[in-house]
Amino acid sequence: MSVNDEFLVAAQSLLGPRGLTRDADLITPWLTDWRGRFHGAAIAMASPADTNELAGLMQLCSHHRVPVVPQGGNSGMSGGATPDGSGTALLLSLRRMNAIRSVDVAPREAVCEAGVVLQTLHDAAAAQGLRFPLTLGGKGSATVGGLIATNAGGTQVLRHGSMRAQVLGLEAVLADGRVFDALTPLKKDNRGFDLKQLMIGSEGTLGIVTAATLRLQPALADRVVLWAGIDSIRDARKLLLHVQNLAEDILEGFEVLPEHSLDAVLALLPAARAPLNGRHRWHALIELAADNAGAAALPGRAEELLTSAFEAGLLEDATIAANEAQAEAFWTIRDEISPAERALGPAMQHDISVPVAAMADFVTEAVAAVEARYEGTTAIAFGHLGDGNVHFHVLAPKGADRAPWEASQGKEISSFVHDLVTQWGGSISAEHGIGQLKRDELGRLGHPVQLDMMRAVKAALDPLGLLNPGKLVPPCG
Numbered sequence: 001m002s003v004n005d006e007f008l009v010a011a012q013s014l015l016g017p018r019g020l021t022r023d024a025d026l027i028t029p030w031l032t033d034w035r036g037r038f039h040g041a042a043i044a045m046a047s048p049a050d051t052n053e054l055a056g057l058m059q060l061c062s063h064h065r066v067p068v069v070p071q072g073g074n075s076g077m078s079g080g081a082t083p084d085g086s087g088t089a090l091l092l093s094l095r096r097m098n099a100i101r102s103v104d105v106a107p108r109e110a111v112c113e114a115g116v117v118l119q120t121l122h123d124a125a126a127a128q129g130l131r132f133p134l135t136l137g138g139k140g141s142a143t144v145g146g147l148i149a150t151n152a153g154g155t156q157v158l159r160h161g162s163m164r165a166q167v168l169g170l171e172a173v174l175a176d177g178r179v180f181d182a183l184t185p186l187k188k189d190n191r192g193f194d195l196k197q198l199m200i201g202s203e204g205t206l207g208i209v210t211a212a213t214l215r216l217q218p219a220l221a222d223r224v225v226l227w228a229g230i231d232s233i234r235d236a237r238k239l240l241l242h243v244q245n246l247a248e249d250i251l252e253g254f255e256v257l258p259e260h261s262l263d264a265v266l267a268l269l270p271a272a273r274a275p276l277n278g279r280h281r282w283h284a285l286i287e288l289a290a291d292n293a294g295a296a297a298l299p300g301r302a303e304e305l306l307t308s309a310f311e312a313g314l315l316e317d318a319t320i321a322a323n324e325a326q327a328e329a330f331w332t333i334r335d336e337i338s339p340a341e342r343a344l345g346p347a348m349q350h351d352i353s354v355p356v357a358a359m360a361d362f363v364t365e366a367v368a369a370v371e372a373r374y375e376g377t378t379a380i381a382f383g384h385l386g387d388g389n390v391h392f393h394v395l396a397p398k399g400a401d402r403a404p405w406e407a408s409q410g411k412e413i414s415s416f417v418h419d420l421v422t423q424w425g426g427s428i429s430a431e432h433g434i435g436q437l438k439r440d441e442l443g444r445l446g447h448p449v450q451l452d453m454m455r456a457v458k459a460a461l462d463p464l465g466l467l468n469p470g471k472l473v474p475p476c477g
Helices: 003-015 024-030 051-064 117-128 146-149 194-200 233-252 259-268 298-311 324-335 337-344 356-373 402-423 440-446 448-461
Strands: 045-046 069-070 090-093 102-103 107-115 166-171 179-183 208-217 221-230 250-258 284-292 316-320 349-352 378-385 388-395
Touching: 003 045, 003 051, 003 316, 024 045, 024 208, 045 051, 045 388, 051 090, 051 166, 051 208, 069 146, 069 166, 090 440, 102 117, 107 146, 146 208, 166 194, 179 194, 179 337, 221 233, 221 298, 233 250, 233 284, 233 298, 233 356, 250 259, 250 324, 259 284, 259 337, 259 378, 284 298, 284 324, 298 316, 324 337, 337 349, 349 402, 356 388, 356 402, 388 402
Parallel strands: 045 090, 069 090
Antiparallel strands: 102 107, 107 208, 166 179, 166 208, 221 284, 221 316, 250 284, 250 378, 349 388, 378 388
16 A cells, blocks of 8 residues: 555545545546636545544644645635645645634624635624624635635725734644644733744645634724726825825725726626716725714715815816615726736736835836836736735737737736836735745745745744645745
């Protein structure tokens, strides 16, 4: 019996028939990443029912030297949950570990297992008059474990912070099967390193998140969603500062998109309607929100905000969503930008950040630089202007063949964009993680001391290199 056979027999005995499968029909859909860029193979797919089963499984993996690729909803953007093509790794699904262990109203906390889907958490919090203040387009498939592993962001980071800010406690299984238990939330804890923060954003390379204690907020009593037409992204930056000066306490989100992105969505969705009658080079989507204490004043503050912005010459036109259906329609336009652009043809997509104060200038200069250097391309920037993170997409020239273009000019464009971001003191990954997509670029552009520290931590916690090999941490040299 081979080593792999011995491992599979032991794993099957530990996990039972529901916990381990080699059925290709069940495994194959999970071997390709959400974007369809990476394809892999696996010796089997394990689906442990709880932390104890996972701990036992990792002991077996350590003993038999079997690599493990953890996976949540498989909705990541950087190939971080896809095994390589060797077929030596075990695909680890956390989707069976999907219990919400508790929702505690008084301290506003929820304890969730890694496989809980974000929308399910939203619904559970809402049933208790609370909310989990992080949302994104993939909320129907993204899981708590995946959100933690990638330190996900979303449209509410401006007010509430990324996933890192929502995690009060954490449980994880280490490479050798030991369980790291830091689920108890402590506001003050000075016992050395904050090890739970080390796990957040580590993409399953240091440990496998199994559960977390998450911060909840009071449910929103009301919201006002505004759509503004503006002339430039620099004007959008001025508008953001104006809104922050007058209404920072109720500013839930501030998104920007160019006219090109709006047109693409309208072409993709026949039922969608432009929020404004005229044409505008840029658009801002603004959400103001309040709980019971501030709900009564919210409409008046929104009107005052728009009036003062018009008087200051910051807007060309604007409207306030008349009802919740129209507010959702505005947000649908924002959420559908990426699919709409995919429908136009090949594109290189970059999730980047620079200092907030520099973002408008960066976008203006980077768009011009890319389009001048690569004839026929169209550079598009949209997203979370308020937290310094935009999605910078470069559309291929018309008629380009996807695979050859991406492998040649597309790859060169991505390196050029990442060089620009680095020159501006920014990050090549703001909220989507590094995965395998950007690992080599991180090795090329990352600060040598930071890279050495990452490698040292990886070697200390996973000396055999079994946890999500080939992801996040660049090799030496």
